Structure formats: C-alpha cells, structure tokens
Amino acid sequence: MDKNKRTLSFQDLGKQIVLIIYGLSSLFLAKGTISPSESRFLYSVSGTTSPQDWKTIEEDEQLRRKSLLYSLMSQYLSRDVASIERYIVDHVEHTLARTRFNFDKFDAYLATALSVRDRLIESWNDTQQYFTEAGVKRAYYLSMEFLMGRQLQNALINLGIHDQYREALKELGFDLSTLEDEEPEPGLGNGGLGRLAACYMDSLATLNYPVWGYGIRYQYGMFEQKIKDGNQIEIPDFWLAKGNPWEMQRLDVTYPVQFYGNVIVTNKDGKLQVHWEGGQMVRAIAYDIPVPGFDTYNVLNLRLWSSSPPEEFDLEAFNRGDYFSSIGEKQMAEKLTSVLYPNDSTEAGKELRLKQQYFFVSATLQDIMRRFKKLQLPIQQLVNKAAIQLNDTHPTIAIPELLRLLIDKEGLGWEEAWDLTVQTFSYTNHTVLPEALEKWPVPLMERLLPRHMQIIYEINRRHLECVSQMFPNDEQILENVSLIEDGFPKMVRMASLAVVGSHRVNGVAALHSELVKKQLFPHFAVMTPDKFLNITNGVTPRRWILEANPALSSVFTRWLETDDWITDTRLLSQLEQFQESDDFLRQIEEAKRFNKQQLALRISQLFGFQVDSNALFDIQVKRIHEYKRQLLNILGVIHRYLFIKQSDTEQRKSIVPRVVVFAGKAAASYAQAKRIIRLINGVCSVVNNDPSIGDLLKVFFLPNYNVSLAEEIIPASDISQHISTAGMEASGTSNMKFVMNGGLILGTMDGANIEILENIGKENIFIFGLNSDQVLDARKRNEEFQLDPRLEKVKQEIANGTFCNQKVAEPILSCLIPKNDFYMIGRDFPSYLEAQDAIDQAFKNRKGWIKKTVCAMARVYYFSSDRAVEQYAQKIWNIEPAPFIPSTISFKD
Numbered sequence: 084m085d086k087n088k089r090t091l092s093f094q095d096l097g098k099q100i101v102l103i104i105y106g107l108s109s110l111f112l113a114k115g116t117i118s119p120s121e122s123r124f125l126y127s128v129s130g131t132t133s134p135q136d137w138k139t140i141e142e143d144e145q146l147r148r149k150s151l152l153y154s155l156m157s158q159y160l161s162r163d164v165a166s167i168e169r170y171i172v173d174h175v176e177h178t179l180a181r182t183r184f185n186f187d188k189f190d191a192y193l194a195t196a197l198s199v200r201d202r203l204i205e206s207w208n209d210t211q212q213y214f215t216e217a218g219v220k221r222a223y224y225l226s227m228e229f230l231m232g233r234q235l236q237n238a239l240i241n242l243g244i245h246d247q248y249r250e251a252l253k254e255l256g257f258d259l260s261t262l263e264d265e266e267p268e269p270g271l272g273n274g275g276l277g278r279l280a281a282c283y284m285d286s287l288a289t290l291n292y293p294v295w296g297y298g299i300r301y302q303y304g305m306f307e308q309k310i311k312d313g314n315q316i317e318i319p320d321f322w323l324a325k326g327n328p329w330e331m332q333r334l335d336v337t338y339p340v341q342f343y344g345n346v347i348v349t350n351k352d353g354k355l356q357v358h359w360e361g362g363q364m365v366r367a368i369a370y371d372i373p374v375p376g377f378d379t380y381n382v383l384n385l386r387l388w389s390s391s392p393p394e395e396f397d398l399e400a401f402n403r404g405d406y407f408s409s410i411g412e413k414q415m416a417e418k419l420t421s422v423l424y425p426n427d428s429t430e431a432g433k434e435l436r437l438k439q440q441y442f443f444v445s446a447t448l449q450d451i452m453r454r455f456k457k458l459q460l461p462i463q464q465l466v467n468k469a470a471i472q473l474n475d476t477h478p479t480i481a482i483p484e485l486l487r488l489l490i491d492k493e494g495l496g497w498e499e500a501w502d503l504t505v506q507t508f509s510y511t512n513h514t515v516l517p518e519a520l521e522k523w524p525v526p527l528m529e530r531l532l533p534r535h536m537q538i539i540y541e542i543n544r545r546h547l548e549c550v551s552q553m554f555p556n557d558e559q560i561l562e563n564v565s566l567i568e569d570g571f572p573k574m575v576r577m578a579s580l581a582v583v584g585s586h587r588v589n590g591v592a593a594l595h596s597e598l599v600k601k602q603l604f605p606h607f608a609v610m611t612p613d614k615f616l617n618i619t620n621g622v623t624p625r626r627w628i629l630e631a632n633p634a635l636s637s638v639f640t641r642w643l644e645t646d647d648w649i650t651d652t653r654l655l656s657q658l659e660q661f662q663e664s665d666d667f668l669r670q671i672e673e674a675k676r677f678n679k680q681q682l683a684l685r686i687s688q689l690f691g692f693q694v695d696s697n698a699l700f701d702i703q704v705k706r707i708h709e710y711k712r713q714l715l716n717i718l719g720v721i722h723r724y725l726f727i728k729q730s731d732t733e734q735r736k737s738i739v740p741r742v743v744v745f746a747g748k749a750a751a752s753y754a755q756a757k758r759i760i761r762l763i764n765g766v767c768s769v770v771n772n773d774p775s776i777g778d779l780l781k782v783f784f785l786p787n788y789n790v791s792l793a794e795e796i797i798p799a800s801d802i803s804q805h806i807s808t809a810g811m812e813a814s815g816t817s818n819m820k821f822v823m824n825g826g827l828i829l830g831t832m833d834g835a836n837i838e839i840l841e842n843i844g845k846e847n848i849f850i851f852g853l854n855s856d857q858v859l860d861a862r863k864r865n866e867e868f869q870l871d872p873r874l875e876k877v878k879q880e881i882a883n884g885t886f887c888n889q890k891v892a893e894p895i896l897s898c899l900i901p902k903n904d905f906y907m908i909g910r911d912f913p914s915y916l917e918a919q920d921a922i923d924q925a926f927k928n929r930k931g932w933i934k935k936t937v938c939a940m941a942r943v944y945y946f947s948s949d950r951a952v953e954q955y956a957q958k959i960w961n962i963e964p965a966p967f968i969p970s971t972i973s974f975k976d
C-alpha cells in the first residue's frame with residue numbers, strides 16, 4: 084500500500100485550489116463577512132502561519148488573539164513513528180493516569196485508540212465544517228441498528244497509518260494485532276440489517292458523500308452467546324463496561340422527548356392551534372462516533388442517542404418528600420435505551436420498543452431541524468437540504484413526527500406539510516415475511532403518542548379517499564391498503580405508512596424488489612409505480628477483503644500492480660486474465676490455505692480437535708432462522724455421516740473430507756431456532772467423537788457469531804451455504820462477502836444469489852431447489868408427496884435419540900411432515916444432496932476449483948457497497964460528493 088499517497092495527493096490538489104480560496108477568504112475578510120466559524124481550513128489555506136499577511140487581522144485585536152488559536156489548531160497530528168509513540172504514551176499517562184509500571188494490554192489498547200481518535204476528530208471537525216460552509220444537501224440514514232464491528236484496525240487502515248502504528252507499538256513492546264483483539268465489539272445490531280448500515284457508512288465516507296448516520300446507543304448490545312450442553316445461553320453484553328474510546332459524549336447536544344400526555348386545541352384569532360401537553364419527558368444525549376473513509380480526508384458522523392432523565396425530573400414528587408418515586412422515574416428514563424431488541428422474532432407490541440423508536444426519531448428530527456434552521460432558509464427549502472432514509476420500518480414514526488413539527492410548530496397547512504414530508508422521506512424494505520412486518524396496537528399509540536395517532540388517522544383518511552377514486556366501490560382494496568388493520572385491537576401498519584409517506588421505496592435485491600411490488604404492496608405499486616425501485620445490497624471491500632483477508636489482498640495488489648481495487652472493485656475483473664498463470668493460481672491457493680489454517684487453529688483452541696486444512700471447508704454462518712434452513716444443512720450432514728459409516732475402506736477413498744462449520748445466534752425467545760442449535764451441537768459431538776469416521780467429517784458450532792468472528796471465518800471457506808427457502812431471504816449480504824474471499828456458494832434462487840449467479844456465471848455457483856414461484860405453488864397445492872428415502876433414514880436416526888432428546892427432536896421432526904413443511908425442506912432435500920455431490924466432484928479437480936474461485940472473485944465486483952450507496956445518492960437522495968481537501972498540512976510537533 085502506498086503510504087504517502089494521501090499526503091501527496093492532498094498537497095497537489097491543495098495547490099490547485101489554494102489560490103481560489105485565498106482570493107475568496109480575502110474577499111470575505113475585506114467585506115467583514117467571514118463566517119463566525121473561521122476554521123483551520125480557512126486559515127491554513129491562506130498559506131501562512133504568520134498573521135502579518137492579514138492586515139485586517141492585525142487591525143482587529145480580537146482576530147489577532149484568535150489567530151494564535153487558529154495557528155495552533157491548524158496543525159495536524161504527525162504521522163511519523165516517533166510522534167505516534169509519544170501520542171500513545173501521553174494518553175497512557177495523562178488520560179488513563181497510569182504509570183509505566185501498571186498498564187496492561189487493555190490500557191495499551193485504550194491509549195492507542197484514544198490517540199487514533201484524536202486525529203479522527205481533526206478531520207471530522209474539518210469535514211463537518213466544510214459541509215456546512217459549502218451548504219450541501221445532506222442525507223440522513225436512520226437505523227435502529229449499526230453493527231459496526233471493531234474500530235481500531237478499520238480506523239488505522241482507512242487513515243493509512245496501520246504500518247506506522249504497528250511499528251510504534253512494537254517499539255513500545257506491544258503487538259498491534261494483539262491490542263486489536265482487546266477491543267470489545269460494539270454489537271448494536273442483530274445481523275444483516277445492522278451490518279448493511281455499517282457497510283454503507285464506510286462507503287459513504289469513502290466516496291465523500293455528506294451523510295449522517297443516526298441510531299441508538301444501547302447499553303446492552305446483542306447478547307453474548309455461549310453453548311452449554313449443546314444449548315444456547317444468552318449472556319448480557321455490557322459492552323461499555325471498560326469505556327468506549329470511539330465515542331464523544333455531547334452534553335451540548337441534548338433534546339427533550341415527550342411521551343403520553345394530551346392533545347389540546349386552542350383557538351387563537353380564529354386559527355386552531357394544536358398543543359401536545361403533559362406526560363413524560365425524557366432527555367436524549369448525543370454520542371458522536373467518527374466514521375473515517377478510506378484514502379480520503381473525509382470523516383462522517385454517526386450520532387447515537389442515549390436516554391437520560393430530564394434536567395428537572397418530577398420536582399413535585401421531590402418536594403412532596405416522595406424522593407424515592409422521583410428517583411424511580413429517573414431510572415425509567417435511563418432504561419429506555421438500555422437494550423437492543425431482536426428484529427427477527429415476533430416480539431410485537433412491546434411498549435418499550437415503540438418508546439425507543441419515537442425517542443430516537445424525535446431527537447433525530449430535532450437535530451436535523453436545528454441544523455436546517457441555522458441556514459435561515461424558508462422551511463419549504465428543507466427538501467433541498469435534507470433527505471431522510473428509513474432503514475426498514477423501525478423509524479417510520481418519523482413521518483407523522485415531521486408532519487407534526489411542520490403543522491403544529493411551523494404553522495404549515497396540511498397539503499404543503501405533506502408534500503414536503505413525502506419528498507424528504509424514503510424507505511428501504513427488508514422483508515416480505517408477513518409476520519415480520521411491524522404493526523402497533525392503536526390503543527398503545529393513542530396513549531403513548533396521542534398527537535401522532537391523530538395525524539396517522541388524517542393521513543389514512545386522505546389516502547383512502549385517493550384510493551377510492553382510483554378503485555371505486557372496492558371495499559376489499561380499501562381494507563388492504565388502509566394504514567389501520569381492523570381487529571381487536573386495531574393495528575397501525577407501519578410498512579404501509581412508510582410507503583405512503585415516502586417518495587421512494589426500495590427493496591434490497593432484484594427478486595425482493597419485485598416481491599415487494601407484487602406480493603406486499605400490489606395496490607400501492609399500481610397507484611404509484613414510480614415510487615418503487617431496487618437497490619441491491621453491497622458490502623464494503625475495505626472490511627470484508629482488505630481487513631479480513633490481508634493474504635488475499637496482497638495477491639490482488641501484486642498482480643493488479645495497484646491497490647486501487649480497494650476503492651474501485653471493478654478493477655478486480657482484470658484478475659480473470661491471470662487464470663492461465665500457474666504462479667497466480669498457486670498464490671491464490673496459498674492465501675486460501677493460510678486462511679483455512681488460521682481457522683483450523685481457532686477450532687483447535689475452542690474444541691481441541693485438529694482438523695485437516697486440505698479438507699473442504701463448508702460454512703454456514705448467519706442468524707439462526709427457520710427460513711435460512713440451517714436444518715436442511717444439518718440433515719445433509721447427518722446423511723453424510725450415515726453414508727460414511729456404511730461405506731467400506733475402498734469406497735471411503737473417494738470421499739472428499741469435509742469440515743462443516745456453523746455459527747449464528749437465535750433470538751432468545753425463538754424456541755424452534757434454539758432447538759435447531761441443540762440438534763447441530765448434538766451432531767457435532769456424535770460425529771467428532773466417532774473414531775470410525777476419522778478425518779472424513781468434522782462438524783463445529785462456533786459460539787457467539789459477530790463481525791469479528793465473521794472476519795475470521797469468511798476468508799477460510801471453500802463453500803458457503805445460502806440456502807433459504809426461495810422468496811424468503813430479501814438479499815443476504817454474507818453471500819457477497821464469501822465470494823469476494825474466494826469461496827463458492829451453495830444456494831437457492833433467492834435474494835442476491837440470483838444476481839450473483841448472473842454476474843459470475845452458473846458454472847461458478849451451485850444452485851439447487853425450488854424457485855420462488857414453485858414455492859408459492861407448492862404451498863398453495865399442499866399435496867402429499869413421498870419423502871426421499873435418505874431423508875427418512877436421517878429422520879429415523881434423529882427419532883432414535885442419537886443426537887438429542889425427544890423434547891428437542893419431536894418439534895423438529897414434526898416440521899418435516901410434508902403438510903407441515905412450510906420451509907420446503909423435504910421437497911428440496913434431494914436436489915440439495917445432488918448439489919453437494921456436484922461440489923465434491925468439482926473440489927477433486929484442484930486446478931478447476933481454483934479457477935472457479937478466481938472467476939467468481941473477478942466478477943463479483945458489482946456487490947461493493949460503494950456501488951450501492953452511489954445508487955442511493957443518485958436515485959433517491961439527490962446528493963453529490965463533497966470531498967474536503969486541506970490545502971496544506973502542517974504537523975503538530
């Protein structure tokens with residue numbers, strides 16, 4: 084990697100703009116209109132550290148004093164090893180108050196992280212200042228989850244100072260990668276949806292888009308999973324226990340958030356005014372996390388809200404001497420953001436979850452409005468300065484909230500407020516599973532958010548009026564498209580509200596976006612066809628190739644003779660031309676072997692088994708869910724086990740040895756998913772301890788799947804499984820990560836698998852099973868059919884109690900009865916085994932296999948999140964990149 088590239092390119096570009104900005108700033112100064120936020124930026128581009136050049140400054144005593152401040156702040160932290168050593172030691176001594184005799188590995192990690200944060204703050208301030216002064220339109224990415232993964236390595240690599248830090252720490256007696264492992268993972272998300280938000284932040288920063296992320300700072304992230312006697316145990320994850328060096332608490336950025344209370348209408352000079360009064364107040368405090376881009380100076384902001392009691396909490400109770408109940412209220416407020424909810428189990432109707440959503444949305448909109456108001460533009464200009472993206476329906480309450488602010492606070496009429504709102508919002512749908520679509524009971528909404536419920540009713544009234552004009556006298560359609568679902572109690576359909584209140588609605592893969600239109604919102608799609616579009620998900624090549632797989636990355640850079648592929652994955656397509664070079668194929672194979680050996684090492688640490696790194700590594704890692712069909716996988720494993728057991732020595736010679744790896748968490752309340760985990764672990768212990776199997780099959784369940792574990796596992800795969808029942812996985816993103824790392828996919832025609840196939844060619848992917856139309860058809864007919872005899876044998880073995888007790892086995896076996904088999908495991912089983920056989924045959928041809936992986940890696944470039952965010956920027960947000968380029972960099976020393 085070219086370590087000096089950043090500095091050099093900044094200086095070159097800087098020279099070109101220095102004259103322009105010099106002219107502009109002189110003009111501003113001369114006119115006395117220089118903005119109150121004269122920054123390091125303006126001062127440093129004047130090309131001087133000497134105030135003499137600035138006559139106006141000399142004349143102005145106040146500015147003269149400021150100039151000292153500017154010149155000090157216009158210098159950047161140095162990038163050389165000796166300075167870095169000093170910055171780290173400074174933090175050990177002055178921030179952590181440790182002596183040289185009593186600081187341990189974690190302290191060393193903290194001091195290192197704090198010193199990296201210092202330089203992130205410099206660029207972060209400059210970037211935000213620049214966005215403000217350039218007056219750019221910003222996009223706001225609202226997500227209840229950001230699964231960021233560890234920050235230290237990412238920040239060092241994106242800033243281009245990983246090598247210098249490694250060197251500095253070595254000099255101080257520490258190993259950087261050991262310290263990187265000290266970082267607790269911030270698990271502020273469940274899985275794919277939260278990880279997508281994190282990949283998008285990385286790409287947005289790298290491509291210099293002016294975007295803010297907004298979310299919640301949960302005190303307890305995703306639970307830590309332990310496996311005890313084969314069962315999942317959930318341990319609370321208090322990830323902040325030892326402090327978080329990556330966040331800045333902003334006690335200057337707080338907002339009140341209101342709940343409950345009453346709506347009062349007053350008549351002021353013949354004009355009706357609506358007030359929402361009383362109820363409970365909670366305070367939102369901002370925590371800012373800088374998000375650096377790769378090879379750019381830009382650093383974006385991820386603002387997470389934490390709840391706290393209002394400054395004056397129930398003083399009345401306090402005065403009544405009711406001290407304890409007033410403290411009780413304080414604790415209530417603190418509880419609001421304490422825990423992340425699971426997104427993939429049906430834990431609907433939880434009041435605290437709705438409170439979290441509104442809390443997050445209310446604080447975020449107040450913040451966006453405050454930023455907009457600083458521009459002193461008419462409120463109608465909001466759409467030209469802000470685009471708000473809803474990551475799934477979780478922040479949908481933002482739609483009535485913005486309406487409320489525009490109508491009740493800004494005094495706009497309904498129609499104008501509505502148009503402005505719709506033009507500002509857009510919504511990403513992440514699921515077509517009906518049970519996963521958010522609904523909230525009307526009585527709960529009325530109690531918690533009385534004004535919003537009124538507004539939702541009014542949106543619905545006008546919406547249904549439009550619908551009945553388009554489809555006259557059709558009660559059925561009205562019922563289907565109503566934002567309120569009839570029943571006891573009535574429910575608010577959040578996805579429908581999100582569709583009506585947004586100007587763009589996107590699905591996350593081509594098939595999924597079609598299903599969104601045809602299955603989920605057929606009438607909306609007829610009424611407003613132009614609203615709907617597809618943006619296929621992507622993942623960041625920084626974390627998922629460069630950081631997770633340095634061995635492969637250096638092969639890429641060596642053969643492409645540039646590392647530009649890190650920011651332009653299209654360059655990877657040129658790898659295909661090296662297919663005929665044995666040298667290239669050998670290096671690709673060696674990188675894969677190295678990664679498999681690393682995973683083998685981890686397996687031996689965890690389980691004490693030595694696995695053969697020449698075996699085929701077959702991996703399925705993702706949330707445990709029935710539709711993702713880990714069950715199909717483990718049934719296949721049991722079949723393989725039984726097949727090996729009944730094979731003689733001669734037959735065994737032709738069997739390809741396999742190491743099967745599972746990982747993933749089940750929602751704590753999802754009983755069936757937890758049974759599947761129990762069954763998998765039962766199979767692990769039977770198979771791994773059966774001496775008659777030898778090295779032909781080993782099976783492991785790696786506990787506590789998270790981003791860090793994913794970074795270890797994914798580079799080591801030969802095959803990964805993405806075998807959801809067709810039509811049920813919106814996109815999947817780990818399928819993309821695996822192919823980028825030279826693993827092939829065993830998958831169904833579902834989600835992004837379909838587009839991956841189209842891009843990499845059908846000879847480089849193993850596809851099986853019913854397609855989504857066939858699944859719907861089979862469900863409709865629900866015909867009896869004969870189970871494959873091999874599956875019958877597997878079921879028998881489970882029923883015998885070989886792997887788990889009856890309490891676990893029975894509910895699993897009952898789902899395999901054809902008429903109960905909603906997920907089509909029985910129907911897909913034969914073609915699944917065929918595909919597995921094809922994999923074994925293909926793997927025996929070593930060279931052929933490596934060539935396949937090369938083709939796949941070379942052709943998968945479309946699935947970079949850089950491409951995805953560019954599409955959001957162009958097709959939805961209408962925003963432009965705004966790279967900040969410091970003209971001169973002078974270093975602090």
Ligand SMILES: *Cc1c(COP(=O)(O)O)cnc(C)c1O
Binds near residue numbers: 704706790814818
């Ligand atoms: C990428 C990723 C996911 C999403 O995996 P899918 O297989 O697409 O469901 C979930 N969890 C983590 C930690 C990830 O990195």
